[in-house]
Amino acid sequence: MLITIPDVLSAEEIAHARSALDAAEWIDGKVTAGYQAQAVKENLQLPEGHPVAVKLGEMVLSALARSPLFMSAALPLKVFPPMFNRYTGGGHFGTHVDTAIRAFATTGQRIRTDVSATLFLTAPENYDGGELLVEDTYGTHSVKLPAGHIVLYPATSLHRVTPVTRGARVSSFFWIQSMIRADQDRTLLYDLDGAIQRLAKDLPGSQTGVQLTGVYHNLLRRWAEM
Ligand code: NI
Numbered sequence: 001m002l003i004t005i006p007d008v009l010s011a012e013e014i015a016h017a018r019s020a021l022d023a024a025e026w027i028d029g030k031v032t033a034g035y036q037a038q039a040v041k042e043n044l045q046l047p048e049g050h051p052v053a054v055k056l057g058e059m060v061l062s063a064l065a066r067s068p069l070f071m072s073a074a075l076p077l078k079v080f081p082p083m084f085n086r087y088t089g090g091g092h093f094g095t096h097v098d099t100a101i102r103a104f105a106t107t108g109q110r111i112r113t114d115v116s117a118t119l120f121l122t123a124p125e126n127y128d129g130g131e132l133l134v135e136d137t138y139g140t141h142s143v144k145l146p147a148g149h150i151v152l153y154p155a156t157s158l159h160r161v162t163p164v165t166r167g168a169r170v171s172s173f174f175w176i177q178s179m180i181r182a183d184q185d186r187t188l189l190y191d192l193d194g195a196i197q198r199l200a201k202d203l204p205g206s207q208t209g210v211q212l213t214g215v216y217h218n219l220l221r222r223w224a225e226m
Contacts, residue, residue, distance in 0.1 A: 001187040002134055002141055002153040003073050008063050008119060009148040017056050017121055021170055024052045026086055029093075040094025043161075044086040049106035057082035060119060060172055064150075072193045073152055075186060077226065078111045078177040080104060082119070087130055088168035093161040095135075100155075102175060113155040113175035114183075120145045120171055127167030134159045152176075154183040179224040189223075192216050 026044035046053040
């Protein structure tokens with residue numbers, strides 16, 4: 001499941017993030033790439049544990065915690081501290097799959113990457129290229145979102161970022177270990193949750209809604225890993 005969550009950050013939060021990031025010193029993005037990804041990765045990153053990344057990462061995580069859509073779609077158990085990258089001057093990231101298990105450099109905290117997330121911090125009209133292309137069995141999906149929007153997609157997918165040929169594309173990226181490991185199972189729960197919420201609006205107090213809510217929680221109880 002590939003899902004967009006609009007307006008995770010406010011205009012003020014985006015402006016704050018951009019001015020802090022524009023003033024920070026960036027390093028070669030190859031430092032966090034695995035063996036295969038290193039060969040195809042050409043971008044810049046803030047070092048893990050960089051004070052600006054830590055501060056802004058906390059802002060991103062608290063914004064996500066306020067998002068019912070994020071909670072429903074990702075069913076997060078652990079979230080990797082958000083990182084920040086910058087593509088400019090032809091920078092790109094060729095086709096790769098994200099590393100399955102990641103340890104955060106400063107804390108050693110390890111997570112299994114079930115869901116990949118990109119939070120766009122640059123308005124799309126301010127750069128050319130820089131599309132995130134995500135492959136699945138239904139074809140390739142091109143994602144280029146307004147600043148403050150986030151895309152979630154299965155970390156199991158092959159994906160790439162096309163060269164940025166004008167301007168700069170600044171984003172936050174991170175991973176989620178979900179309570180529900182398999183994308184198909186998360187998708188089922190997400191669809192069921194959405195149907196229950198629509199039913200609650202259309203038929204408030206419906207017994208069917210109560211029954212389906214029970215099914216949702218009992219599936220979650222059965223499948224969740226903690
Ligand atoms: Ni990736």
